[in-house]
Amino acid sequence: MRRDEEKGEAAVFQRVVLKNASPYHYMKVCLVLEDESTKLSAVELKQFIITGLKTLYGEVGAALNFDLLKYDEDTFTAVLRVYSKWLVKLWSSLTLNGFYQNQACAFRVLQVSPFLLALSGNSRELQLD
Amino acid sequence: MSSGWRWRDLPSGVKFCGRKFSRKKSGTAMVRVKARYLLCELNVSDRTQLLLLDDRAVLAAVKTAVARIHGDYGAALCSMRFSIKYLNAHTGIVFLRFLRRAYKLLWSALPFITSIDARGHKIPCFLNCLHVGGTIRTCQKFLVRYNTQQLHRMLPKCRNEEEKQEVRKAILNCSLTKGNNEEFHIESESEEDEEAQS
Amino acid sequence: MSVFVDLNLSYTADNNRLRALIETAAHLGFSTVAINYVFEPTTKKKQEIPAPKPISALIDHLPIVQGRSRPITVLNRLTVVMSDSSHFRPNAAEYRGFDLLAVYPTTEKLFHSACMLLDIDIIVISVTEKLPFFFKRAPVNGAVDRGVVFEVCYSAAIRDSTMRRYTIANALSLMETCKGKSVILSSAAEKALELRGPYDVINLGRLFGLSDADAKEALSSTCRSVLLHAETRKTASGIVYTRRSCQEDSPQPDLCDAPAAKRPHLAE
Numbered sequence: 001m002r003r004d005e006e007k008g009e010a011a012v013f014q015r016v017v018l019k020n021a022s023p024y025h026y027m028k029v030c031l032v033l034e035d036e037s038t039k040l041s042a043v044e045l046k047q048f049i050i051t052g053l054k055t056l057y058g059e060v061g062a063a064l065n066f067d068l069l070k071y072d073e074d075t076f077t078a079v080l081r082v083y084s085k086w087l088v089k090l091w092s093s094l095t096l097n098g099f100y101q102n103q104a105c106a107f108r109v110l111q112v113s114p115f116l117l118a119l120s121g122n123s124r125e126l127q128l129d
Numbered sequence: 130m131s132s133g134w135r136w137r138d139l140p141s142g143v144k145f146c147g148r149k150f151s152r153k154k155s156g157t158a159m160v161r162v163k164a165r166y167l168l169c170e171l172n173v174s175d176r177t178q179l180l181l182l183d184d185r186a187v188l189a190a191v192k193t194a195v196a197r198i199h200g201d202y203g204a205a206l207c208s209m210r211f212s213i214k215y216l217n218a219h220t221g222i223v224f225l226r227f228l229r230r231a232y233k234l235l236w237s238a239l240p241f242i243t244s245i246d247a248r249g250h251k252i253p254c255f256l257n258c259l260h261v262g263g264t265i266r267t268c269q270k271f272l273v274r275y276n277t278q279q280l281h282r283m284l285p286k287c288r289n290e291e292e293k294q295e296v297r298k299a300i301l302n303c304s305l306t307k308g309n310n311e312e313f314h315i316e317s318e319s320e321e322d323e324e325a326q327s
Numbered sequence: 328m329s330v331f332v333d334l335n336l337s338y339t340a341d342n343n344r345l346r347a348l349i350e351t352a353a354h355l356g357f358s359t360v361a362i363n364y365v366f367e368p369t370t371k372k373k374q375e376i377p378a379p380k381p382i383s384a385l386i387d388h389l390p391i392v393q394g395r396s397r398p399i400t401v402l403n404r405l406t407v408v409m410s411d412s413s414h415f416r417p418n419a420a421e422y423r424g425f426d427l428l429a430v431y432p433t434t435e436k437l438f439h440s441a442c443m444l445l446d447i448d449i450i451v452i453s454v455t456e457k458l459p460f461f462f463k464r465a466p467v468n469g470a471v472d473r474g475v476v477f478e479v480c481y482s483a484a485i486r487d488s489t490m491r492r493y494t495i496a497n498a499l500s501l502m503e504t505c506k507g508k509s510v511i512l513s514s515a516a517e518k519a520l521e522l523r524g525p526y527d528v529i530n531l532g533r534l535f536g537l538s539d540a541d542a543k544e545a546l547s548s549t550c551r552s553v554l555l556h557a558e559t560r561k562t563a564s565g566i567v568y569t570r571r572s573c574q575e576d577s578p579q580p581d582l583c584d585a586p587a588a589k590r591p592h593l594a595e
Contacts, residue, residue: 055201
């Protein structure tokens, strides 16, 4: 910093680049079901996601590691954690999941971020006063 | 939104400033479709069962294994330009052709093949990949060299002088006319190969 | 944040379902959608080309797109299933009512003529069957030069496992030929639950062999150039444009008659 000051034009901003800040990606997903009265526990949800992975990516996909960190049974909203390397696989299998026990369903991916903190709020829905 | 408007949004032959504007025709040069050829060896416990095999049985076995290991995505990749190029039922040599961008993924499913259904028989076997090449020619060259090596290894194991002479002759044969008529020599060597083993 | 477009929502006679489709699309963040009317000519009897219903008859007020303050734009599109070259009638008056024109060629010869000759905007790639022909470089390049794009629909992949294999395989072989450029991804959804969000579809593009940037283009700027290309069909070489000066019968003359480029949602 001192050297910068000596130059006269001091650098006011410092640029910090973080590479591979987090090995994981976090996803906030919401399951939309045709029949909204269906009950789904956390275990059943994870099982359902694994089944989807298995149909699209086979046994290799079923062995993929991901965690269900938080799940709200009332709104069917869940937070998933997955290694960044497998994000594309997990996400595409969620997208192509179309049926849960013979009823139509869809996963809406609300947010994806390498930082869990980012999922606490959504800047796109921010209401500015 | 980056470039909203492009030249190709216009119908062809639009006149600009009195000059006919047309895009340069892109070259229609032939581009070779790239593939990977896997040279695999079928290992079975009972060698007589090898003769039951045919192209379709191996094809189906590979396809089911890929579908099981890599799911729908793998099956989709496996349906593109996948074929059995050559199958030698005597020696159990198979040439598999894969799409080049996906060959590693498809290759990873091959070790999971434990049996092949052929003509109502279930043949327990496994595939051993010997060589990966970009063309059939390189695979063939490798196969000739590999089979010569096998003959060399067989030489000390011979039980009597007659067999020894035969193997020597075979080695001499393929080292003399190497590279001339490879297809023929693969066949002849392979048969020698089997004879000496049984 | 770019403007996302879904150029294929299947038309159903059921108004409620269509309304639900449009509302879901707006909720997911699509700024423009097109309702797709499929016309499949058969040799036995003469069929009428379906007439597009005016959007105002389908839905009273258009829902607001999520994340912006404008209502969604709804267009009409006709897909002609071609199994014979006589099925597509150039300059037919019935085609005028549609904003977009697409064909679904079923043979290699028809694919070639669709790429090189026909005055259309979109060529639909089959996703429900094994590819009946290989994509050749020459016609695909011709189509790219003319501004005609290829469409891959993903809702069949959601419905069925076999269709999923065909969708992935056909999409991959298309991407190999056209290198990811001038391709659009659309839903062809019949139900609201078959629609997916734009970022989900971009991720799905990875599965179809598109790069991230190409996949995003497939939903935004390529679609926009399709809309502009469709606009040129109505005009003289895309340069001269005439319109009637009496405007008393059209409720919103600015929105309906201006070229797509000048419409407010696309000007962003």
